[in-house]
Ligand SMILES: Nc1ncnc2c1ncn2[C@@H]1O[C@H](COP(=O)(O)OS(=O)(=O)O)[C@@H](OP(=O)(O)O)[C@H]1O
């Protein structure tokens with residue numbers, strides 16, 4: 001009897017996770033469309049660089065706030081605002097400042113344009129457009145601090161904002177965390193290129209030095225949404241929804257798997273574009289000592305996690321400067337997706353990332369390593385151990 005009720009509750013949990021996954025994927029598809037519209041607007045604009053600087057000097061744009069408001073509103077409507085708890089990157093400080101009226105107006109307009117299109121994604125639209133106080137409320141409702149018990153969503157509305165403003169790679173990342181474990185991960189990658197070689201092609205900076213032919217916009221802007229449910233042993237990829245098309249679940253999803261390459265000399269590793277976010281010299285030393293021969297693939301955002309899950313690269317490494325604390329929304333969705341696609345993600349000591357300690361990945365040892373399998377993973381961890389003491393990180 002007890003076993004039966006346990007089974008029943010397990011099934012109920014699964015059913016609710018399936019529903020939540022579906023809502024999450026629909027919301028991320030909608031967010032991808034929102035970001036594409038804003039990114040096109042930014043690139044075609046001259047003069048205004050299209051971003052504000054936060055206190056830590058990192059950029060934030062209309063898209064970051066608008067996606068956060070839209071996803072927050074959609075999740076609250078679909079799951080009931082009392083049942084929804086969200087941890088997300090952005091707050092309303094800059095938007096509520098006197099003098100930011102124009103900015104807020106632009107966010108409200110973007111959110112309403114996006115929500116008006118919600119039925120195309122199988123989601124409810126508001127009966128009347130949201131006012132600015134409702135938009136601010138939707139953003140600031142994402143004020144959960146996470147923690148070890150209960151369920152909450154972790155949202156990075158635009159991950160890789162720097163890539164976004166440069167017309168390059170970025171991601172929309174949404175994860176559901178339950179009792180400290182990531183149970184669902186959804187990653188929208190609107191600029192994921194058709195050919196993996198173009199992942200390392202940087203529109204703005206590498207145009208001159210790259211030997212690759214510049215991709216045309218229609219082949220470049222392929223995009224995908226990748227998602228996984230923990231324990232299913234499967235990760236799925238959908239194409240982005242075409243303009244004017246209606247979303248039909250599961251929108252031609254197909255399974256993705258990590259690469260089978262475990263020979264370091266054939267493996268490709270990816271890392272952040274900016275030296276300030278991860279030490280390029282340390283990973284170059286590691287790459288050399290492990291016998292990695294290919295050039296690193298420097299890609300903005302969690303698209304790096306997507307590349308491993310899709311089998312387009314084998315290793316992702318990030319070694320931030322000492323003292324920098326990684327945030328859960330920068331990794332949660334990607335970790336679940338890589339694991340279900342057959343890969344491994346740990347810190348540099350080989351321990352799983354801990355999503356149960358609040359907004360930071362507390363206790364992270366040195367850096368983050370993701371790989372397509374245990375053979376490569378063990379080699380990286382051994383290489384880190386032997387290189388660490390001689391490095392000055
Ligand atoms: N100093 C420092 N060190 C390490 N990491 C930092 C640092 N500052 C910011 N961040 C976080 O890195 C997120 C972007 O990571 P990326 O891998 O896209 O970096 S890069 O732009 O390709 O260099 C970025 O996410 P977004 O803010 O969502 O873009 C930040 O959360």
Ligand SMILES: [Mg+2]
Pocket residue numbers: 156158159160329330
């Ligand atoms: Mg981020």
Ligand SMILES: [Mg+2]
Pocket residue numbers: 064089156157158159160161
């Ligand atoms: Mg972000």
Ligand SMILES: [Mg+2]
Pocket residue numbers: 058059089161
């Ligand atoms: Mg940011």
